[in-house]
Amino acid sequence: MLSRVADNLYWFARYLERTENLARLVGASTELMLDLPRHLAPGWEPLLRIAGSQANFAARGGADYSGRAIVRFLIADAANNSSMAASISRAREIARTARDILPRDLWERINGLHIYVSEHADDAISHSGRHGFLTQVIANVQGLTGMLEGVVSEGQALSFLTLGRNIERADMTSRIVDVRTAALPGDQAAAQLQPFETVLWMSVLRSLSAYQMYRIHARERLHGAGVVRFLLADEHFPRACVCCLRRAEEVLLRLPHSETLRRRMMRMRKAIGHSSQEAYEQGTLHEFIDRLQLSLARTNDELARIYFLGEPLAEPAAGSRQSQSMISAVSRDSAPRTL
């Protein structure tokens, strides 16, 4: 398979997954705002942090941190690189170039989703239309993902799609856990928040569609350490980081030159399994997730180096390439340390 095609398929899966994740995140946050008393609600700004878009939002002249403004920015703003509208239109462009590899009906469906989002994104901004819009988007993306799972043979194409989906998932899950836990301990409102803590943790789970599976898995009262452990280290929940990494590792087995990548992923899985709960309990979860995020970014770069960009040429074959990565845009103050 051509490297460019592999690169495209990987990003196609990431954009689709990002779309679904954004829809869940906005949906769960909307509910959370309704459940919490106004003076305790965390506001909408954390969503920008989760999406890694604070700087971009500010640069676009955003001084209005209302729900409407932020939801518009995250869903409908085509100029925001990580918005839902931008993700879908890039996924659609890729599907156009890969029509001979992707299932035939997929093009029509992604095209339909693109039209739906461009015509109805305003519904998401209004409170009353939001739920219906998000539900529709999630159902559509799941339909597309199901189509890929259901009819694409287990070859290189499916490997890159699976890699993209799982790396995007691990990235998003770790971001949500990071931002949401950061808001909890040490907060001056912590004492007041106590009665609502359960609501908060439920919201975290819901934004990853993890509530029901957590209930089945945990069979105990919701508590922070349990949720963090489940979302980061569970081996079987498809959106838990460890599970995403295991799935990525499995498909890497089918690709050439993947030993280093697989070793890196195994290291990450072990580190998460050993240390994530402890990090939470000791108040160092943020630093821990920082390192996890950095490792994911390295994984992404490594994939690009091995499969997408090609070995360095004396003279580059073509024009420069834009970084499509949301992760690599994240800057770090302290010296980079991976897991």
Next chain:
Amino acid sequence: MQIAWSDYPAATSFDELISAGGQPRAAARALVEYLSALGATELAVRQRAAETAIRGMGIAFTVYHEEGGSIDRAWPLDIIPRVIDRLEWQRIEAGLRQRALALNLFIDDVYHDQLIIRDRIFPGEFLADSANFRTQCIGISPPLGVWAHICGSDLIRGADGTMYVLEDNLRVPSGVSYMLENRQVVKRVFPEVFEASTILPVDDYPSQLLETLRAMAPDGVTHPEVVVLTPGIYNSAYFEHSYLAQQMGCELVEGRDLAVRDDDHVYMRTVDGWRRVDVIYRRVDDLFLDPEVFRADSTLGVRGLMRAWCAGNVALANAPGAGVADDKLVYTFVPAMIRYYLDEEAILPNVPSYLCTDAAQRSHVLAHLDELVVKPANESGGYGMLMGPKSSAAERARFAELIRAQPRNYMAQPVIDLSTTPTLVDGGIEPRHLDLRPFILSGREVQVTMGGLTRVALRKGSLVVNSSQGGGSKDTWIVDTAADHALARS
């Protein structure tokens, strides 16, 4: 509702299906009778079914808009086919074969000994001024001496029924995928007619193209890696590039997938590493092929590609420089080339043409601007033309000046009243003007598509058939009436 062909307006133009008396031509008889029985209402239903099928099959062409990005438009197909008798087609085919042979000999000659100039058949100064003559190609000998492996020649029929060659497209001619897809759709729409008569198949093209490309492989390569090089998804013919790659089972690559490495071979970057490429069917114009040699700002090409090609390490179809024969002035010399290289008379005539470089012809052109079509020598797609009868005095004055300033850049032809064919329009069937683009493959042998892509002007009276300007298309049937008669007798 029955279709009354007696009401079909008999125009002054030649009609491809209906003769002057309102009777169907022999090769079209079965079709016309079938359409009559079907009736206009059912025909409209089938047209809609065809349009649904086209959307479902994803047959599209791309129109680029600055604001909305690129838009895929469904391919416009009129379901009433255009019919040509096999006997007539055999003559046309022979004419196209002859033309492709002569054109390839001409290109090879101008990049080597230039005998045709020495023998004063073709004026050397025309070559020096040609926008598509590439000095970088001088002395290069591509495999089999073939430069224009894929040629798309546009044929038009005049009022007296004569089939003329209007132009030869030797750079990156497009449209063949639509010829193939049109047949797929029309077979679904009119299966009964295909059962009842001998309509010759067109589906061979992708395998013939692959065979032609494989035959060009560098010496010693027994299993050549053939790829299709596209400028990318914003190109209006992207659908065709991806369609042909898929049909031939080749990779569809962009310039950035390829690299010429230290050994002067071309490689493509795959997940498993570099893989050598032997033959490239390039759909990128000469000037964008290699920034090292041509336009330095091109990001569509491959740095070093010309080096690899000159070294004989990779074959390019069409060869760089083949466009030299795709010049409207060179076109006027094709009958002379056929005489010179093949010692034959041209089977298919050119449209009569006036050269503005010749003083007598130029003054004729300047005196008759209101009757003639004036064409720039090196443009394609109908750009920069003057349509005399429809022009304003100001436009004619501007062209007169252009012609006097740069006579080499212009030629003129009488307006040909293009033939028509019955076409579905709102409220019935009316004649519309059309042309025909067959494709000629030159490799070890010369092969011509069975028919070609028929393009039709959908607006009443219009002579513009380009799909980007509101033109449509038709399936083209080469009907073996002799076989059908024999079948009927037995």
